[in-house]
Amino acid sequence: MTVAPTEKSARRRQELVDTAFTVFAEQGYAATTVADITGRLGVSQGTFYRYFDGKRDILDEVVDVGVERFMLLVELDEVPAPLTSTQELLDRVRELAGSVLDLAEAEPGLARLIMLEATSVDDELTHRLMGLLDLFAGLGASYLDQAVGAGVLREGVPTDVLADALVGMLLPSLVLAFRGELDRAARDAQIDALADVISRGILRS
Numbered sequence: 001m002t003v004a005p006t007e008k009s010a011r012r013r014q015e016l017v018d019t020a021f022t023v024f025a026e027q028g029y030a031a032t033t034v035a036d037i038t039g040r041l042g043v044s045q046g047t048f049y050r051y052f053d054g055k056r057d058i059l060d061e062v063v064d065v066g067v068e069r070f071m072l073l074v075e076l077d078e079v080p081a082p083l084t085s086t087q088e089l090l091d092r093v094r095e096l097a098g099s100v101l102d103l104a105e106a107e108p109g110l111a112r113l114i115m116l117e118a119t120s121v122d123d124e125l126t127h128r129l130m131g132l133l134d135l136f137a138g139l140g141a142s143y144l145d146q147a148v149g150a151g152v153l154r155e156g157v158p159t160d161v162l163a164d165a166l167v168g169m170l171l172p173s174l175v176l177a178f179r180g181e182l183d184r185a186a187r188d189a190q191i192d193a194l195a196d197v198i199s200r201g202i203l204r205s
Helices: 007-027 034-041 045-051 055-074 086-106 108-120 123-149 159-178 184-201
Strands: none
Touching: 007 034, 007 045, 007 055, 007 108, 034 045, 034 055, 055 108, 055 123, 086 108, 086 123, 086 159, 086 184, 108 123, 108 159, 123 159, 159 184
């Protein structure tokens, strides 16, 4: 890039990223042009190209912002307290699933961009975003591992496979949230189903 990393240029760059984030979420990545981004911000396309090579270039930073917001919401950056009881495990599963569905419901454009549209751009970005799902499943597996260690779950449960399956169970509800069709009853039913799989299927008897 040709712009010196001054405070003013850093601020302008961030304004472009924030604006692109908003426009991509509203219109979708494929339907958005550089002119849409610069027009919304009220700057020239020349200004855009001083900081970014094109729409694909700014998408990397837009995705970074989206992932950061996702991680803050579901608290993936925090170390969870050790699990000591069945109820704590079920409460944590409900909380984690609820946070993901709440995000998709509150910001469907953001969730759609991260989980659907961005993964169709190229293999590099798809790999990055699949890593986010792996991170989410890994967090779930860590909860299950704690529960096994505490004697809450049966020993020998394949926690990594189970965590992937539980994440997969959320996908239909996420699609409904993208469409604005996830009502409270459907959301609660989805979370109840996740808890039911654990409480009826893998708890230590």
